[in-house]
Amino acid sequence: MRIFAFFTSFVFLVFLQTNSISGQETNDSTYHIVKKSENAYRISSSRKIPIDSLKLWNNLDQNYTITEGQILFVSRPETEVFLNESGLNFLEADSIKTNFYSPTGSEPEESTLNLKSREKIYGFYTKSTFIFKIFLFVNLFFLISSIALMLLILYTRINKRIIKNKVDKCLDRYRDFITGWAYNENSEIEKETIFSEIRNKIKREVFTTELLSLHSNLSGESADKLVDLFLRAGLKKYSIKKIHSHKWNIKAKGFRELVQMKIYDENSHIAEYLNSKNDELRIEAQLAWIELNPDNPNSFLDNTRITLTDWWQLNALISLKKIGNIPDFGKWIESTNDSVAIFAIKMIGIFKQFESIELLIRQLNSPNSKIRYETICTLGKLAQPAPIPELQLLFYKEGTENKTQIIKSLIMISDSENAAFFREILLNENDVSLRILSAKGLVSLGDSGLETINTLDLDADDLLKRIIIHAKDSRI
Numbered sequence: 001m002r003i004f005a006f007f008t009s010f011v012f013l014v015f016l017q018t019n020s021i022s023g024q025e026t027n028d029s030t031y032h033i034v035k036k037s038e039n040a041y042r043i044s045s046s047r048k049i050p051i052d053s054l055k056l057w058n059n060l061d062q063n064y065t066i067t068e069g070q071i072l073f074v075s076r077p078e079t080e081v082f083l084n085e086s087g088l089n090f091l092e093a094d095s096i097k098t099n100f101y102s103p104t105g106s107e108p109e110e111s112t113l114n115l116k117s118r119e120k121i122y123g124f125y126t127k128s129t130f131i132f133k134i135f136l137f138v139n140l141f142f143l144i145s146s147i148a149l150m151l152l153i154l155y156t157r158i159n160k161r162i163i164k165n166k167v168d169k170c171l172d173r174y175r176d177f178i179t180g181w182a183y184n185e186n187s188e189i190e191k192e193t194i195f196s197e198i199r200n201k202i203k204r205e206v207f208t209t210e211l212l213s214l215h216s217n218l219s220g221e222s223a224d225k226l227v228d229l230f231l232r233a234g235l236k237k238y239s240i241k242k243i244h245s246h247k248w249n250i251k252a253k254g255f256r257e258l259v260q261m262k263i264y265d266e267n268s269h270i271a272e273y274l275n276s277k278n279d280e281l282r283i284e285a286q287l288a289w290i291e292l293n294p295d296n297p298n299s300f301l302d303n304t305r306i307t308l309t310d311w312w313q314l315n316a317l318i319s320l321k322k323i324g325n326i327p328d329f330g331k332w333i334e335s336t337n338d339s340v341a342i343f344a345i346k347m348i349g350i351f352k353q354f355e356s357i358e359l360l361i362r363q364l365n366s367p368n369s370k371i372r373y374e375t376i377c378t379l380g381k382l383a384q385p386a387p388i389p390e391l392q393l394l395f396y397k398e399g400t401e402n403k404t405q406i407i408k409s410l411i412m413i414s415d416s417e418n419a420a421f422f423r424e425i426l427l428n429e430n431d432v433s434l435r436i437l438s439a440k441g442l443v444s445l446g447d448s449g450l451e452t453i454n455t456l457d458l459d460a461d462d463l464l465k466r467i468i469i470h471a472k473d474s475r476i
Contacts, residue, residue, distance in 0.1 A: 030073065030074065030075050031071050031072065031073060031074065032047065032071070032072045032074045033069065033070070033071055033072075034066050034067060034068055034069060034070040034071075034072060035068065036068050038066070038068075039064070039066065040054055040055070040060065040064035040065075040066055041064070043066075043072065043074070045126070047074045049074060049075075051064065053076070054072065054073075054074070057072075057073040057074075057075075057076060058072045058073055163202055166202055166203065167202065167206050170197070170203055170206055170207075171206060171210070174194070174206060174207050174210050175210055175214075177190065177194050178207075178210055178211050178214050178226065178229065179214065181225060181226070181229045182214070182218065182222045182225050182226060183222075194207070194233075195232075195233055195234070198233060198235075204235070204238065207233070207235075208235055208238075208257070211226060211229065211230060211235075212257065212260055212261075214226060215227070215230075215260060215261075216260065227261050227262060230261045231261075235257075236258075236261070236263060239254045239257040239258050239261075239263070240254065240258075240266060240269065241254070242254030242257070243255065243258075243266070243269045243270070244269075248276075248278045248280060248281040249280075251273065251281055251284075252280065252281055252284040255270060255284045255285060255287075255288040256284070256288070258270075258288065258292065259287075259288045259291045259292060262292075263292070264292050264293075266292070267289065267292055267293060270285050270288050270289055270292065271285075271289070271300075272285075273285035274286055274289060274300045274303065274306065275303060275305055275306050279309065282306075282307070283309065283311065283312045283315070286300060286306070286308075286312060286316070287312070287315050287316060287319055290316060290319045290320065290323070291319050291322065291323055294323045294325050295325065296327070297319075297320065297323060297325060297327065298327050298329075298332070301332050301335070301337075301340050301343070301344070302332075303337075304335065304336055304337045304340075305337070306337065306339070306340070307339055308339040308340060308342075308343050309339075313343050313346065316343070317347070317350065320347075326347075326351050328353065328355075328356075329343075329344040329345075329347040329348050329351070329353060329356065330344070330348065330353065330355065330356035330359050331344075332344035333345060333348065333356060333359045333360070333363060334359065334362075334363070338368055338370070338371060341363075341371055342370060342371060342374050345360065345363065345371070345374045345375055345378050346374060346377075346378065348360065348378055348382075349377065349378035349379075349381035349382060350381075352381075352382065354382060354384065357379070357382060357384055357386055357387065358386075360375050360378060360379055360382075360387070361379075361386070361387050361390055363375040364376070364387070364390050364391070364394055369399075369402065372394075372398070372402060373401065373402055373405060376391065376394075376402060376405045376406055376409050377405060377409065379391065379409055379413075380405075380408060380409025380410070380411075380412040380413065381412070383412050383413050383414070384413070385413060385415045385417065388410065388413060388415060388417050388418065391406050391409060391410060392406075392410070392418075392421050394406060395407075395421075395425075400431060400434070403431075403434060404433070404434065404437065407422075407425070407434065407437040407438060407441060408437065410422075410441060411437070411440065411441045411444050414444055414445065416445055416448055418441060418445065419442065419445055419448060419449060419452060422438040422439070422441040422442045422445075422449070422452075423438075423442065423452055423456070425437075425438035426438040426439050426442070426456070426464075426467070427456070427464075432463075432467070435464075435467050436467055436470055436471060439453065439467050439468055439470070439471030440471045442471070443471050443472060450472075453468055453471070453472070456468070
């Protein structure tokens with residue numbers, strides 16, 4: 001459609017330009033006096049006559065030689081006009097050079113009379129206006145670009161089809177071979193054939209993908225055999241090459257392959273990208289480091305410049321659970337890197353590292369609101385009574401979000417020491433949502449809490465009564 005539009009506009013412009021040129025120049029003169037710097041080609045083009053006719057009418061030599069001031073016939077002359085016309089005698093009297101026209105000569109054949117295509121195009125172009133030349137150039141540019149784009153798309157589709165055919169042909173065979181390797185069912189000839197095939201990049205990628213896919217669903221001895229196949233097939237060196245690729249997604253793929261195949265001796269390559277400016281690459285490198293350093297998985301947290309995103313923290317948790325070697329996160333809780341400190345605080349709560357409670361209590365005084373919030377959450381998860389006084393005092397200094405979390409954490413701790421605090425919030429707090437939470441906190445304390453609520457209910461106003469009813473409703 002785009003090419004059709006360009007072609008249509010081009011034809012329209014040519015039509016307008018042709019009419020413009022034909023309207024601008026109409027010269028029916030029989031003669032032309034040669035001016036300085038003119039040549040036969042330029043005159044034939046400007047007069048729109050074949051060069052061979054100009055030669056014949058004016059008896060020019062093979063080189064079409066003309067001189068300044070020379071009179072040329074620019075239309076076919078008749079013999080009588082040439083011999084008898086008084087105007088010609090006048091020109092001869094002034095000694096102006098003219099040429100002899102022989103009527104006995106034959107006109108050029110029809111094919112000779114037509115200008116060469118190149119000469120016609122050049123003549124048309126030189127007569128065009130400047131605006132038309134610009135439009136002509138733009139249309140030709142877009143036309144050529146569109147054709148090139150179509151050829152590129154066609155090439156890409158054909159290439160993809162070829163690759164897909166290659167993949168389809170070897171996919172089932174590779175699956176059978178990898179499964180057979182896990183159960184010692186392959187012959188030596190078959191092994192040599194497959195190992196020779198996967199030197200091809202496309203086939204190697206298919207083989208590697210299938211190997212990693214099957215390995216992720218196996219464990220124990222069968223999984224170890226696939227790791228051995230990965231090494232025996234020479235795929236390790238290609239994974240390392242991927243790490244050194246200039247494309248971040250290829251690097252990340254190399255990291256994942258080394259992690260899954262447990263190639264522990266390539267940590268030095270991964271360390272280069274632990275603080276990469278590319279967020280995705282940095283996350284992949286940090287996660288790979290955790291799994292390939294089971295003895296000290298979080299050593300890179302000592303780097304105060306690294307940034308840990310929420311997505312990375314979620315994946316790091318999965319990796320830590322997988323390797324099973326959980327470090328003491330207390331040593332990073334006071335890190336000057338806020339993202340590291342927040343991560344350490346979260347991990348202390350998830351892995352129930354009670355020995356770090358005192359360090360957490362100190363973090364309640366952190367100037368960073370996010371660190372205080374995560375500390376409050378973690379203290380609630382640990383459910384130890386030690387931080388109760390500090391949490392109650394902190395409540396009056398915090399904003400609504402942290403106040404809400406303090407009440408929730410105190411409810412999780414569920415200690416009778418909280419009864420007086422919940423009662424005070426229920427009676428004196430202006431925020432209704434905080435009052436409701438406090439009432440629920442009293443209910444969570446059991447009989448002592450219910451007794452306190454019932455006592456308040458006797459003299460309660462309408463709002464307080466509704467809050468109490470809400471708190472007692474076990475369906476909410």
